[in-house]
Amino acid sequence: AQSVTQLDSHVSVSEGTPVLLRCNYSSSYSPSLFWYVQHPNKGLQLLLKYTSAATLVKGINGFEAEFKKSETSFHLTKPSAHMSDAAEYFCVVSDRDAGNMLTFGGGTRLMVKP
Amino acid sequence: DTAVSQTPKYLVTQMGNDKSIKCEQNLGHDTMYWYKQDSKKFLKIMFSYNNKELIINETVPNRFSPKSPDKAHLNLHINSLELGDSAVYFCASSQIAGGPGETQYFGPGTRLLVL
Numbered sequence: 296a297q298s299v300t301q302l303d304s305h306v307s308v309s310e311g312t313p314v315l316l317r318c319n320y321s322s323s324y325s326p327s328l329f330w331y332v333q334h335p336n337k338g339l340q341l342l343l344k345y346t347s348a349a350t351l352v353k354g355i356n357g358f359e360a361e362f363k364k365s366e367t368s369f370h371l372t373k374p375s376a377h378m379s380d381a382a383e384y385f386c387v388v389s390d391r392d393a394g395n396m397l398t399f400g401g402g403t404r405l406m407v408k409p
Numbered sequence: 410d411t412a413v414s415q416t417p418k419y420l421v422t423q424m425g426n427d428k429s430i431k432c433e434q435n436l437g438h439d440t441m442y443w444y445k446q447d448s449k450k451f452l453k454i455m456f457s458y459n460n461k462e463l464i465i466n467e468t469v470p471n472r473f474s475p476k477s478p479d480k481a482h483l484n485l486h487i488n489s490l491e492l493g494d495s496a497v498y499f500c501a502s503s504q505i506a507g508g509p510g511e512t513q514y515f516g517p518g519t520r521l522l523v524l
Binding site for chain 1: 450453499
């Protein structure tokens, strides 16, 4: 069975400093991995996804994530936080054994201080 | 143009009532989904429809009945609403069902509050 653990429920950074949102997954097959962002009272927007191509994936708004199979991780990073990055971030896994159904992590709330 | 739209955006109702939430996608996708996000932000799939046919039903009470009049619409009807149904409901769509790494596009959500 597939599962996702987001290790931090809240992360607080200062504007202009790096962002690291951690995600570990469990999957019985080669997974696809996604990061979605949810701004307050908004829907979910895809930031980036990994589907067995390059392990370093670049997304929108300067975010990127690295797939590390040996560590079963897919951490999300950004070199310099912006106030507009404050939102809820979800790490998501899907694999063939689960019918490619999406399984969401519990979410990480990113707060950006001025 | 909005890719996946939902109406209403907010829904406040009494216990025991019956209500519907509508979803439409203009992306030409074959597959549509309903998700429930609880008060702790946890998201879980409820249903998936491919070209008007049900393909996933994740142990959802039969008070919830999805209806797909055509592949661009997937409406959610809820009978006899309970307090525990209060949540945010998201509709989503994807090009094909169950494709590896298939991206799902989400609507803005419907915030349901049952009093």
